[in-house]
Amino acid sequence: MARDVQITFDCADPAGLAEFWAVALGYRIQDPPPGFASWEQALEAMGVPPERWNAASAVVDPEGSGPRLFFQRVPEGKQVKNRVHLDVRAAPGLTGDDRMAALEEEAVRLVSHGAKRVERHEPEPPLAGGHIIMTDPEGNEFCLD
Incomplete structure (x- = not known):
């Protein structure tokens, strides 16, 4: 079930x-x-x-x-890197430059709402489409995927 x-x-x-x-x-x-x-x-x-x-x-x-x-x-602050994180699917169906442009646009939008940009990973076909690592306003890691 x-x-x-x-x-x-x-x-x-x-x-x-x-x-x-x-x-x-x-x-x-x-x-x-x-x-x-x-x-x-x-x-x-x-x-x-x-x-x-x-x-x-x-x-x-x-x-x-x-x-x-x-x-x-909770009383304590974040201590270490998350072992589980969210992938925000900001560019479904897109590949290559179109995908990365959509991810960049979403990164800019979320930074304007308090997120921080950490690192960009370029596409590595055939398995990796590219993504951007971000943190939310309290430092929790997530990826724009």
């Missing part, structure tokens, strides 16, 4: 990182529970103190096909 997958990020600023990944993936911040116009209203009604309102956040695929991304605040 296939299972749904949620991807969880430990981070310092769940709301900020959720906003970045919503932009990066074309996702949206998860709606508050039914009956509430905002998360602030819901959290206040649940008795969550304001200092804990940014303890967690989540983004969802508006079409419902991609995994939910969950962001939880």
